[in-house]
Amino acid sequence: MTRTGRRPGNADTRAAILAAARDQFAACGYRGATIRGIATQADVDPALVHHYFGTKRELFAETLQLPFDPTRIVAVAREGDPSEVGKRIARVLLGFWSTEAVRATMQSLLRSALTDEESLEAYRGFMFDTVVLPLVAAVAPDRVPLRASLLASQIIGLSFVRYVAEVEPLATAEVETVVAAIGPTLQRYLVGDLADA
Amino acid sequence: MTRTGRRPGNADTRAAILAAARDQFAACGYRGATIRGIATQADVDPALVHHYFGTKRELFAETLQLPFDPTRIVAVAREGDPSEVGKRIARVLLGFWSTEAVRATMQSLLRSALTDEESLEAYRGFMFDTVVLPLVAAVAPDRVPLRASLLASQIIGLSFVRYVAEVEPLATAEVETVVAAIGPTLQRYLVGDLADA
Numbered sequence: 001m002t003r004t005g006r007r008p009g010n011a012d013t014r015a016a017i018l019a020a021a022r023d024q025f026a027a028c029g030y031r032g033a034t035i036r037g038i039a040t041q042a043d044v045d046p047a048l049v050h051h052y053f054g055t056k057r058e059l060f061a062e063t064l065q066l067p068f069d070p071t072r073i074v075a076v077a078r079e080g081d082p083s084e085v086g087k088r089i090a091r092v093l094l095g096f097w098s099t100e101a102v103r104a105t106m107q108s109l110l111r112s113a114l115t116d117e118e119s120l121e122a123y124r125g126f127m128f129d130t131v132v133l134p135l136v137a138a139v140a141p142d143r144v145p146l147r148a149s150l151l152a153s154q155i156i157g158l159s160f161v162r163y164v165a166e167v168e169p170l171a172t173a174e175v176e177t178v179v180a181a182i183g184p185t186l187q188r189y190l191v192g193d194l195a196d197a
Numbered sequence: 198m199t200r201t202g203r204r205p206g207n208a209d210t211r212a213a214i215l216a217a218a219r220d221q222f223a224a225c226g227y228r229g230a231t232i233r234g235i236a237t238q239a240d241v242d243p244a245l246v247h248h249y250f251g252t253k254r255e256l257f258a259e260t261l262q263l264p265f266d267p268t269r270i271v272a273v274a275r276e277g278d279p280s281e282v283g284k285r286i287a288r289v290l291l292g293f294w295s296t297e298a299v300r301a302t303m304q305s306l307l308r309s310a311l312t313d314e315e316s317l318e319a320y321r322g323f324m325f326d327t328v329v330l331p332l333v334a335a336v337a338p339d340r341v342p343l344r345a346s347l348l349a350s351q352i353i354g355l356s357f358v359r360y361v362a363e364v365e366p367l368a369t370a371e372v373e374t375v376v377a378a379i380g381p382t383l384q385r386y387l388v389g390d391l392a393d394a
Contacts, residue, residue: 128364148364152364153355153358
């Protein structure tokens with residue numbers, strides 16, 4: 001295909017950028033993909049990518065079609081009683097996941113992460129760089145990367161058991177039941193003593 | 198195809214039973230499938246199924262081609278210091294998972310559980326009935342089903358983060374580092390105070 005010059009900002013441009021972004025995130029991962037590379041593939045000026053989608057983070061979130069802003073959770077960690085941060089995180093996650101639309105998205109993300117190495121790489125990079133690491137860094141006394149991967153392990157496992165495998169009683173337990181059960185685990189991973197770990 | 202009577206116990210019989218078992222477990226789930234139904238589909242006497250594969254549990258384990266006996270973990274929970282049961286379970290799991298063959302099997306099981314409703318149903322039924330529930334029942338003071346689903350959430354999340362997503366430092370951390378980090382969580386889910394959960 002012959003390049004006919006940069007596209008003007010028309011109604012199709014947004015869709016072309018989004019398609020190019022999906023390709024580039026899949027090919028290079030979240031960390032490797034660049035706004036410049038996405039602009040080149042979409043045949044537009046990089047400024048137009050920023051104009052339509054803001055930052056790389058916002059563009060990636062758009063490609064995921066997340067029906068919530070995952071970075072809100074960082075603010076939740078910072079605000080309020082530090083001794084309750086684990087329960088607060090559990091509560092806000094369960095709130096995010098409480099609608100059918102979000103559960104469907106989570107399920108399809110988990111599926112593509114498991115079956116497609118490239119989706120996994122892109123999604124892992126995005127979640128860690130923009131959500132998990134900032135969240136842990138906001139409250140942890142030390143060992144941010146270890147705490148972040150431990151936190152992710154409990155959160156991913158909870159979402160799998162509650163929403164994908166639908167194991168009872170966790171599948172239909174009240175939010176506050178799950179918060180009381182999981183909150184102390186998240187609390188320890190975030191700020192607790194990891195002993196000899 | 199005309200039925201020509203029950204197959205004699207020949208070299209192909211074992212393979213026919215195994216194929217029928219895979220079909221029946223997929224169609225009916227682990228709990229729903231019966232030795233009789235499997236025997237009927239394989240066109241053999243039920244006694245021959247028992248002869249080749251023992252119990253339904255052993256037959257299902259055979260269809261999964263697990264390179265270890267998952268029920269060993271129940272014995273591990275029962276034996277030894279009750280205050281160390283969480284660490285003991287973590288240690289034996291990490292031991293199971295330490296070979297490439299087991300990791301490949303776990304990964305493919307997680308994948309098929311996420312992408313195939315029938316595999317998920319069969320595998321969930323098997324794991325809970327023969328491993329998780331007996332393990333928890335052997336040590337828990339109360340609330341066995343809740344504790345079992347919590348335990349599963351941390352174990353599945355750990356295996357996902359360490360072996361599928363390969364998030365560092367958890368992906369390459371020493372076994373005893375992971376045991377120290379995860380053990381107290383498993384301990385609390387198995388025998389600890391779940392407070393208001």
